[in-house]
Amino acid sequence: DYYTDKIYRGRTESYNLTLDAKERVLIVAFCDTDCDDVDLRLYDSRGREVDSDVETDDYPVVTVDTGAEARYQVEVAVPGCYARRCTIGIGVFYQR
Secondary structure (H helix, E strand, O other): OEEEEEEEOOOEEEEEEEEOOOOEEEEEEEEOOOEOOOEEEEEOOOOOEEEEEOOOOOOOEEEEOOOOOEEEEEEEEOOOEOOOEEEEEEEEEEEO
């Protein structure tokens, strides 16, 4: 699964995901050439942070081990965006 969007500089956007029951799920993000820092935070259905990657880079990765289908929210920020808004992509990958 993948998602693309445009995020305004200094803003944070959230996306709801329903993740299948798999052993491990990796969620990655990337940005266009107008930024050099993307941050990801992953929350469970109760609003608890499951994982985060807020390092200064433009390829954050968060993971979660899912035992059953569940809803999550992924929060994306682009603190390193040099344009008015940056195009981001989010990919969801399942490991078995």
